[in-house]
Amino acid sequence: MNSPRKTAHRTLTVVGGGVIGLTCALAAADAGWRVRVLDAGTDERASWVAGGMLGSLGEGHPGEEASLALSVESVRLWPALVKRLDDPAVVTATDSLFVAASATDIEYLRHLADFVWAGQPRTDSALQPVTGRDIRALEPSLSSRLVGGYRAIGEWSVDNRRLLEALRAAVTTAGVELTTARVGSLADLDDPGSDGQILLAAGLGTAALWPGADLHPAKGEILRLRRTRWSVPPPAHVVRARLHGRAVYLVPREDGVVVGATQYEAEGLTDRAPQAGGVADLLADAIEVLPGLRTYELTEAAAGLRPCTADGLPLVARVDARTVVATGHGRNGIVLAPGTAERVLSILEGVEE
Known part of the structure; x- marks a missing residue:
């Protein structure tokens, strides 16, 4: 700016x-x-x-290299925008963890790192492999079932x-x-x-x-969970996990977390209600990643329609x-x-x- x-x-x-x-x-x-x-x-x-999530790497998937390149370029402009807004609390995390609980899901992350993320110009993000022990040293509340992944230093969230x-x-x-x-x-x-x-x-x-x-609408669902006085703190990182072949993310907020990942074709512009199955999957996966979420309050389940183009x-x-x-x-x-x-x-x- x-x-x-x-x-x-x-x-x-x-x-x-x-x-x-x-x-x-x-x-x-x-x-x-x-x-x-x-x-x-x-x-x-x-x-x-x-x-x-401001994921220059986190939003990179096979076949979406052109979209990832746009994200990489835009991420470079975010520090100036935050400075222009004069509200540092807009930023909720400055690093991200990409984690998995099985060898198959670890291999998927490794493929992204080796063939998708590695093909992009370097940003301020630094990608570091992490073991299960590393994950729990960084985020002690995360599940012991998470066996490895990557830490992306400089992958923000707002x-x-x-x-x-x-x-x-x-x-x-x-x-x-x-x-x-x-x-x-x-x-x-x-x-x-x-x-x-x-x-x-x-x-x-x-x-x-x-x-x-x-344009066509893609439906995305999120849950908002609020910490109680008995709860573990929200994670300091954005946590992007793969469980059973599907993705779930936990994004910290001052008073809790936002959970999401589901996205599918909407049945029109009025299809704005979250589906029970999507909410159930998100909640189950989030608790599997961070068991302490069981004592959080579920304050909102919502769905939004994202405007998408044919080429993405x-x-x-x-x-x-x-x-x-x-x-x-x-x-x-x-x-x-x-x-x-x-x-x-x-x-x-x-x-x-």
Whole structure:
């Protein structure tokens, strides 16, 4: 994020007040644009139901090398964004553990490390193999069944909801106008005589505003667990485990953990209720990884819809003389936010004024 600089009056309307829309709005305001954000004012946005992992390596899977490369580049911009927000408590962990309980799952992690993660440019993350003994030295509360994996130093996590609050505060201080409004079509934004720019960053809602956005919803579920006075502390690391061939993650929060990993095709835009089986699997796997979670309180089970594209890559592009889109980030919206903002600003700055 660059510091503000004086420019001619240029106006930008951002449709969407999630992490992508707000981060882009902040970047534009800091670059001298006059910005307003139109937000539907609901908690249905994908960034509300998220773990908040900034995994340049953790989000790398076979066949997703292009997406991983985008995450690696965006992670480099996160320290500057946190500094710009002036809220260090947004960051909940600075390192991650990738752990497994069987030889098969260990081999899967080893394959990622040797053939997927190793092919990326080096970031500030340092990857270290760990044994079961190492795991319990780092996180004594984790299960003794975890036999090995990797420690990724520099793989952060953030509190997604605190991040949204910090972004709202930052854009307001930067002079951005925040308005609660549901935009039904681009015609709602018509302003005769205006040459102002429009950024569509409304997640899945972008498709209703620009038909060229070929998006489909993927459903992700999370659990929020709160520590009680009898409970073990939350882990200091992000814990990303593989158990029985499936993944589960535990992301620390000030008062507990967020548990997640399930993602599958949604049955439409109204399919927002968590499934009993998904919740049961998440809870069972999380307790297997960290048995002390049994005394935590289950405070929330929620599902969110992630906007996905056919090729798994975000759609960030100019679509006409006035309109730019930034959507389709799938499960990686938070980690890709500063990289997307940098790309959007580059597109906007290229507009003939």
